[in-house]
Amino acid sequence: MLIDEVQNISLDVKLIERPWCSHCEENSAYINSTNSVQRADLDGRSYSEVIEIRKCKKCDNEMVFIKDFQYFILGINLVCLLIWLSMSMVWIYLLPFQAYLLIGIFFNTLIVCLIRLFTRKHRGVVSKWKKWYEFEKIMKNNSNL
Numbered sequence: 001m002l003i004d005e006v007q008n009i010s011l012d013v014k015l016i017e018r019p020w021c022s023h024c025e026e027n028s029a030y031i032n033s034t035n036s037v038q039r040a041d042l043d044g045r046s047y048s049e050v051i052e053i054r055k056c057k058k059c060d061n062e063m064v065f066i067k068d069f070q071y072f073i074l075g076i077n078l079v080c081l082l083i084w085l086s087m088s089m090v091w092i093y094l095l096p097f098q099a100y101l102l103i104g105i106f107f108n109t110l111i112v113c114l115i116r117l118f119t120r121k122h123r124g125v126v127s128k129w130k131k132w133y134e135f136e137k138i139m140k141n142n143s144n145l
Contacts, residue, residue: 015133016070019063021056022125025132030054030063066129069122076119080112087111 018027033053038046054063091104 015136016067017065019054020066020129021059021061021063022128023059023061024056025128029057031057064125066126069126073119073122073126076116080115083115084108084112 015027019030020027021030031054033055035051035053037049037051039049041047055061056063087108088105091101091108095101095104
């Protein structure tokens, strides 16, 4: 069952908490689609799950919440830091020789960099939003002159 509902952007909500279209590069009106999907349960039964998708009215691309992306990036960065520190401690205590220690720290850094590649798309969208936000602030200040 698919239900479409047009949502207009409320101006009283903070800008970072509004859905943002990375293709149009703006907080535009969107269509809120709710769809019910059947999922398999672990015990063999199925259950119904409601999926909510926000699509831009102008370009029909999915809209995102920048705040959610920022939390995701922060979480991955913290996990990477904890992995790097714990693996470094393992290398320091298990292999105290200097050559192996350098190889171990290089290995840790390589693993953390590979894990951070998962957030490349999210970091790109957040970066694009920050540039757009700065441009909007400049335009708003110039319009007051």
